[in-house]
Amino acid sequence: MEGAALLGRLTWQLADVVDIVPETAGVKTLALDVPEWPGHRAGQHVDVRLTADDGYQAERSYSIGSAPNGTRVELTVERLDDGEVSPYLTEELRPGDRLELRGPVGGYFVWEPAVGGPVLLVGGGSGVVPLMAMIRERAAAGSDVDMRLLLSSRTLDDVIYRDELERLAGSGLTVTQTLTRSQPTGWAGYARRVDAEMLAEVSPGAEDRPHVYVCGPTPFVEAVATALVSLGHEPDRIKTERFGPTGG
Amino acid sequence: MDALMLDGNAVAGLLHEAFGAEMTTATGTCDACGASQQIGAVHVFRGAGVVLRCHRCESILAKIVVRRGQACVDLRGLRALVALQGTSEA
Amino acid sequence: MSFVSRGFRGRRRPDADPSRVPPGQYVTTDYPVLSAGPTPHTSPEEWSFAIDGEVAEARSWTWDEFRALPSEEVTVDIHCVTKWSKLDTVWRGVSVDTLLDGVDTSAEHSTQYSDGGYTTNLPLADVTGGKAWVVYEYDGEPLEPEHGGPARMLVPHLYFWKSAKWIRGLRLQLEDEPGFWETNGYNNYGDPWKEQRYWGD
Numbered sequence: 001m002e003g004a005a006l007l008g009r010l011t012w013q014l015a016d017v018v019d020i021v022p023e024t025a026g027v028k029t030l031a032l033d034v035p036e037w038p039g040h041r042a043g044q045h046v047d048v049r050l051t052a053d054d055g056y057q058a059e060r061s062y063s064i065g066s067a068p069n070g071t072r073v074e075l076t077v078e079r080l081d082d083g084e085v086s087p088y089l090t091e092e093l094r095p096g097d098r099l100e101l102r103g104p105v106g107g108y109f110v111w112e113p114a115v116g117g118p119v120l121l122v123g124g125g126s127g128v129v130p131l132m133a134m135i136r137e138r139a140a141a142g143s144d145v146d147m148r149l150l151l152s153s154r155t156l157d158d159v160i161y162r163d164e165l166e167r168l169a170g171s172g173l174t175v176t177q178t179l180t181r182s183q184p185t186g187w188a189g190y191a192r193r194v195d196a197e198m199l200a201e202v203s204p205g206a207e208d209r210p211h212v213y214v215c216g217p218t219p220f221v222e223a224v225a226t227a228l229v230s231l232g233h234e235p236d237r238i239k240t241e242r243f244g245p246t247g248g
Numbered sequence: 249m250d251a252l253m254l255d256g257n258a259v260a261g262l263l264h265e266a267f268g269a270e271m272t273t274a275t276g277t278c279d280a281c282g283a284s285q286q287i288g289a290v291h292v293f294r295g296a297g298v299v300l301r302c303h304r305c306e307s308i309l310a311k312i313v314v315r316r317g318q319a320c321v322d323l324r325g326l327r328a329l330v331a332l333q334g335t336s337e338a
Numbered sequence: 339m340s341f342v343s344r345g346f347r348g349r350r351r352p353d354a355d356p357s358r359v360p361p362g363q364y365v366t367t368d369y370p371v372l373s374a375g376p377t378p379h380t381s382p383e384e385w386s387f388a389i390d391g392e393v394a395e396a397r398s399w400t401w402d403e404f405r406a407l408p409s410e411e412v413t414v415d416i417h418c419v420t421k422w423s424k425l426d427t428v429w430r431g432v433s434v435d436t437l438l439d440g441v442d443t444s445a446e447h448s449t450q451y452s453d454g455g456y457t458t459n460l461p462l463a464d465v466t467g468g469k470a471w472v473v474y475e476y477d478g479e480p481l482e483p484e485h486g487g488p489a490r491m492l493v494p495h496l497y498f499w500k501s502a503k504w505i506r507g508l509r510l511q512l513e514d515e516p517g518f519w520e521t522n523g524y525n526n527y528g529d530p531w532k533e534q535r536y537w538g539d
Contacts, residue, residue, distance in 0.1 A: 008539045010265060012266040014341060034319065047258070047263075050343040050346045050348070051341060051342050051343050051346065052342070052343070052346050052347055052348055053342050056348050056350065056364055058346075060259065061258060064267040065312075082368070084348055084349045088296045088343070088345070088346050091347070092344075093345075097343075097344055100343070101342070102261055103261065105264055105270065106257045106262070106272055106285070106288070106291065107256045107270045107272050107273045107288070108255075108256070108260070108272035108273055108288020109255075109272075109288060141377055154285055158306075185288040191394055192326045207309035216252060218250075218251050218252075218254075219251060231355070239288070239289070240255055240289070241255060241257055241258070242253065242255050242258065243256050250376040251378065252373055252375055252377070252484070292446060293373050293374055293375050293376075294372055294373070295372045295373050295374035295499070295519075295524065296418075296419050296420065296497075296499040296518060296519050296524060297374065297523065297524070299374045299375060301376075306375065306376060308375075308455075311518075311519075312517070313522055313523035313524065313536070315517045315523065315535070315536050316536075318516075320522055320523030320537075321522075322521070324523045331520060
């Protein structure tokens with residue numbers, strides 16, 4: 001029952017790195033096995049802590065990209081050039097290493113089939129990660145809830161989970177993409193930053209009271225949330241997860 | 249809009265450490281303007297410690313400093329804080 | 339602390355002179371931005387700086403008046419309580435001694451106050467005698483809002499939370515009045531060389 005994940009003591013745990021899988025040029029998925037994992041809900045995240053041999057520590061939060069699945073937890077991490085933690089996670093860490101983390105945390109930014117729909121997911125870049133957990137959870141549960149993903153990426157090569165999204169689309173899941181920097185020839189999707197007009201075309205109407213989840217860099221989230229409110233969506237139905245100016 | 253601002257959800261781990269429970273689904277009432285909001289939706293700033301601000305009026309709801317197994321929390325900006333036990337989101 | 343992340347070093351500079359690094363600090367070459375609230379955006383036209391409180395006559399300067407005061411360039415090391423230190427930072431501003439010149443007071447305490455409501459308290463002796471400046475340039479450029487511009491306090495011998503960003507005035511006081519962080523777990527004085535980070539240190 002969900003209570004265990006909420007009321008359990010939150011302690012730092014050691015996860016085993018099972019696999020590291022490239023997603024796009026700057027993005028990798030860390031497949032972890034966490035022996036004492038209490039289970040999680042789609043949308044939650046973990047705090048990751050790195051410790052150097054002189055005691056120096058750095059801590060960052062990463063969304064869980066995988067749907068609940070026993071002790072398996074997948075984190076999809078984007079390497080930031082000026083980051084301190086993400087370069088380590090995407091370039092140094094290898095299968096067989098261990099990673100210190102605590103979680104799952106963040107009961108606020110969560111979707112599960114019991115919440116129902118319709119659902120609008122709006123992601124900017126690596127903001128798609130917690131939204132993908134929701135999409136995967138919906139698929140695993142065999143739910144046919146009306147769920148729509150609007151994903152903004154720089155180029156087609158930057159689209160995380162691209163093949164899987166293509167495969168999962170259908171049976172009530174719609175995936176709409178916008179590429180803001182460059183588009184391949186014959187591109188049929190959007191080719192600009194997310195705006196009110198695009199959201200009006202993609203989203204369920206405000207009168208349908210969709211559950212909305214927006215995730216990505218802070219300026220992206222701000223622009224999208226403001227646009228949705230201008231379209232009549234209730235602010236209380238819009239949940240946001242801002243990454244801040246740097247992720248890590 | 250401030251590029252440094254995060255949502256309360258971003259400090260879910262810190263809040264859990266300070267309060268001993270998942271707090272992002274708790275509801276707080278701003279003492280300055282009366283606005284009610286889930287803690288996961290408040291505005292968060294990281295200074296020497298963490299500052300939670302009302303998403304409507306930006307007044308300080310709480311200040312949290314965690315050090316060596318102790319949490320120092322100033323909750324004067326919250327008129328009320330309602331936390332649900334053992335359930336999922338409100 | 340038992341677990342070590344294999345191969346993790348972080349961003350710090352390992353070659354810094356240890357005699358310049360207080361205990362528990364790590365040297366960085368970038369400039370992390372920490373804030374207790376939204377960044378104020380006060381224009382020079384709106385800005386003023388005041389010396390008030392326990393003085394016979396409060397004084398204040400407009401931006402133009404402030405910029406006309408004798409200023410100096412100082413190079414100092416700064417230490418943030420969140421463990422990063424930055425060496426050889428270069429600022430330009432007005433010494434607090436200049437601002438207090440001719441001020442008659444029996445106050446032994448002071449509070450810096452800022453746009454946005456932040457405050458921090460220090461003994462008056464810790465902002466005089468060449469120990470503190472109100473600065474408006476960093477690294478040769480006007481101080482940016484996210485780093486405290488138009489002007490911030492610079493008190494490098496204490497942890498950097500004792501140097502208020504977006505400074506608007508210095509209040510001289512007879513009684514010590516713990517400020518924004520001092521009332522919530524942070525040390526009342528904040529000497530990085532004695533590692534006075536928190537209450538009870």
